Amino acid sequence: MKRAGFANTWLPILLLIPQLSIVAIFFYWPALEAVQSSFFLQDPFGFGSTFVGFENYADLFGSAEYRKVAWFTVIFTLLVTFLSLAIALLLAVKADTILRGAKTYRTLLMWVYAVAPPVAGFIGVIMFNQTWGPLTNLAGLVGWDFVLGVKFNDTAFAMVLVSVWKQVPVNFIFFLSGLQSFPKSVREAALIDNRSASGRFWDITFPLLAPTGFFLLITNITYALFDTFGVVDTLVKGEPGNNPMTLVYKVYVDGFRGNDLGGSSAQSVILMVLVLVLALTVFQFRLVERRIHYT
Amino acid sequence: MAEVKLNSVRKIYPNGAEAVTPSSFHIQDGEFVVLVGPSGCGKSTLLRMIAGLEEITEGELMIGDRVVNHTDPADRDIAMVFQNYALYPHMTVKKNIAYGLKNRKTPGDEIERKVAEAAQMLNLGDYLDRKPSQLSGGQRQRVAMGRAIVRDPALFLFDEPLSNLDAKLRNQMRIEIKALQRRLGVTSIYVTHDQVEAMTMADRIIVLNGGRIEQIGSPSEIYHNPTSTFVASFMGAPPMNLLDARIADGTVQLDGGAHVAAAPNGKTGPVTLGIRPEDVKLDAAGALHFDIDLIEELGAHRLLHGKVAGQPFTTHLLKDVTVEPGRHGVRIDPSKLCLFDTTGSRL
Ligand SMILES: Nc1ncnc2c1ncn2[C@@H]1O[C@H](COP(=O)(O)OP(=O)(O)OP(=O)(O)O)[C@@H](O)[C@H]1O
Ligand SMILES: [Mg+2]
Numbered sequence: 001m002k003r004a005g006f007a008n009t010w011l012p013i014l015l016l017i018p019q020l021s022i023v024a025i026f027f028y029w030p031a032l033e034a035v036q037s038s039f040f041l042q043d044p045f046g047f048g049s050t051f052v053g054f055e056n057y058a059d060l061f062g063s064a065e066y067r068k069v070a071w072f073t074v075i076f077t078l079l080v081t082f083l084s085l086a087i088a089l090l091l092a093v094k095a096d097t098i099l100r101g102a103k104t105y106r107t108l109l110m111w112v113y114a115v116a117p118p119v120a121g122f123i124g125v126i127m128f129n130q131t132w133g134p135l136t137n138l139a140g141l142v143g144w145d146f147v148l149g150v151k152f153n154d155t156a157f158a159m160v161l162v163s164v165w166k167q168v169p170v171n172f173i174f175f176l177s178g179l180q181s182f183p184k185s186v187r188e189a190a191l192i193d194n195r196s197a198s199g200r201f202w203d204i205t206f207p208l209l210a211p212t213g214f215f216l217l218i219t220n221i222t223y224a225l226f227d228t229f230g231v232v233d234t235l236v237k238g239e240p241g242n243n244p245m246t247l248v249y250k251v252y253v254d255g256f257r258g259n260d261l262g263g264s265s266a267q268s269v270i271l272m273v274l275v276l277v278l279a280l281t282v283f284q285f286r287l288v289e290r291r292i293h294y295t
Numbered sequence: 296m297a298e299v300k301l302n303s304v305r306k307i308y309p310n311g312a313e314a315v316t317p318s319s320f321h322i323q324d325g326e327f328v329v330l331v332g333p334s335g336c337g338k339s340t341l342l343r344m345i346a347g348l349e350e351i352t353e354g355e356l357m358i359g360d361r362v363v364n365h366t367d368p369a370d371r372d373i374a375m376v377f378q379n380y381a382l383y384p385h386m387t388v389k390k391n392i393a394y395g396l397k398n399r400k401t402p403g404d405e406i407e408r409k410v411a412e413a414a415q416m417l418n419l420g421d422y423l424d425r426k427p428s429q430l431s432g433g434q435r436q437r438v439a440m441g442r443a444i445v446r447d448p449a450l451f452l453f454d455e456p457l458s459n460l461d462a463k464l465r466n467q468m469r470i471e472i473k474a475l476q477r478r479l480g481v482t483s484i485y486v487t488h489d490q491v492e493a494m495t496m497a498d499r500i501i502v503l504n505g506g507r508i509e510q511i512g513s514p515s516e517i518y519h520n521p522t523s524t525f526v527a528s529f530m531g532a533p534p535m536n537l538l539d540a541r542i543a544d545g546t547v548q549l550d551g552g553a554h555v556a557a558a559p560n561g562k563t564g565p566v567t568l569g570i571r572p573e574d575v576k577l578d579a580a581g582a583l584h585f586d587i588d589l590i591e592e593l594g595a596h597r598l599l600h601g602k603v604a605g606q607p608f609t610t611h612l613l614k615d616v617t618v619e620p621g622r623h624g625v626r627i628d629p630s631k632l633c634l635f636d637t638t639g640s641r642l
Binding site for chain 2: 183185186188189190191192193194195196199203204207208210
């Protein structure tokens with residue numbers, strides 16, 4: 001194939017400048033600032049700062065509270081990712097049998113995706129309203145005294161529920177498209193080869209969905225770690241108290257509520273490292289994925 | 296191995312289209328039957344109903360001595376080879392072939408033995424550990440065959456299994472499939488729109504047209520005694536010559552008045568006259584005038600294209616005879632003539 005080239009070296013650079021400057025201004029610069037301020041102790045009233053080296057990090061790793069939030073984040077991420085994927089897959093497999101070719105339904109089923117996380121959180125707040133929230137009432141029916149924002153486990157439950165609810169449609173659409181892109185005859189050959197529907201699912205459907213599933217796994221982990229900020233924020237209303245939160249939310253709470261910019265920066269640096277590790281893993285898996293990609 | 300009986304089997308798709316009108320036929324044990332017809336005539340629909348992949352709207356389907364209308368495809372004791380092979384892309388060749396056996400609780404050593412046997416029969420020994428994406432079209436085709444034969448089914452179903460292969464490979468596989476079927480003696484139903492495949496492979500041919508059975512018969516019956524102009528023009532390459540003619544004064548006459556043959560008793564009026572290209576002889580004293588426009592050289596023989604009585608006409612000429620374009624006399628063997636009425640049915 002012939003490669004198109006630019007005669008002038010400056011033109012491509014000029015064309016890339018808008019994109020590069022956005023990345024530089026909104027990503028590299030703040031990231032560097034964060035790394036820098038993570039080594040300082042900020043005066044809470046904004047009068048200067050003192051260099052403290054790795055003390056902010058040491059404080060974090062020594063803090064029982066930070067470890068608790070980290071644990072919660074891990075469990076929250078695992079739960080949200082697993083439930084979002086599993087529920088979406090189940091729905092997609094069920095829908096696939098009846099929806100073959102009916103594309104309009106897919107679009108209809110997609111609408112929850114358009115709901116912004118804070119709005120999803122707000123819907124959760126309404127559903128779990130202490131006096132008239134339908135889900136609170138439903139919990140009451142089975143003898144569960146549900147109190148959002150007060151009881152740790154109840155709030156965590158609502159957080160997981162809303163986050164999963166928000167993510168299932170996206171996963172559903174991807175799984176459904178994945179399912180509908182298999183050749184019909186492969187499915188039919190399996191129908192002749194194996195009488196058990198669950199056997200066909202695990203032997204044929206599931207492995208064929210692996211590339212889609214892997215992609216969704218990564219996006220869902222990222223979603224649970226970072227994009228659930230809005231959901232968490234709405235549900236705990238900026239009142240950490242005894243409430244569960246994720247690491248990303250704690251960065252915000254400590255930095256902007258607690259005015260501990262140094263500690264908060266150290267936390268975001270840790271998160272950056274985490275993302276970097278995640279990105280590298282993804283990159284490595286992409287190489288593997290090429291092997292599980294079928295044509 | 297089994298007989299297959301269809302009793303007024305009909306298919307109406309949910310959108311109301313009648314893809315197969317009530318059709319009945321009976322396939323003998325071990326017979327190789329080819330379903331042939333133009334695109335959209337309902338061949339695949341019929342085959343898929345037999346496989347259990349498509350629900351039967353009306354009628355009764357028997358495989359062996361069981362009515363299987365409501366039996367799962369996996370329980371019908373059939374194996375099917377699909378047009379696009381339908382191999383499991385994530386499994387090796389070996390696993391593809393073994394999958395159906397594994398699900399039928401076949402003991403491991405027996406699976407090994409059968410897979411090895413099939414691989415040897417189909418020359419797949421070197422490819423057992425490859426994925427389908429690492430195989431050529433012809434090899435994939437063989438894997439699909441292997442998957443069918445290891446199961447020892449009562450019935451093989453083929454849906455245009457060769458149409459994705461190039462012409463040379465198609466000829467080779469055609470012979471291999473036929474030989475394999477002979478050897479295994481498994482009743483087979485083979486769908487194709489290629490009349491050469493139909494003629495060469497079939498014990499019996501079922502010609503379908505617009506969801507209806509036009510004719511059932513051995514290849515030579517279908518070829519020499521077509522019951523309709525549809526069959527006459529569909530089977531054979533080049534197809535049978537069909538000329539508008541009329542019966543008057545007890546003879547069949549072409550436009551322009553040439554007398555071709557004695558007419559069957561008691562018929563008069565317009566008819567269609569059919570004659571196979573190879574049943575026409577060049578003969579200066581012949582009653583018909585053939586205006587040759589084009590000579591097609593095919594090596595072993597030539598095809599002469601042109602017009603008789605102003606209508607398109609083709610004849611067949613052996614290679615050692617030479618002929619120039621222009622007007623020539625031709626003679627038709629009256630015993631080879633087929634006459635059809637104006638609706639296209641055989642008189
Ligand atoms: N799922 C369906 N719903 C409605 N109509 C269908 C469906 N599948 C096939 N048909 C119609 O039924 C008729 C027969 O289709 P079928 O696939 O059996 O044709 P075919 O003889 O196999 O053709 P081809 O040689 O092109 O494969 C066609 O007119 C087709 O449009
Ligand atoms: Mg077809």
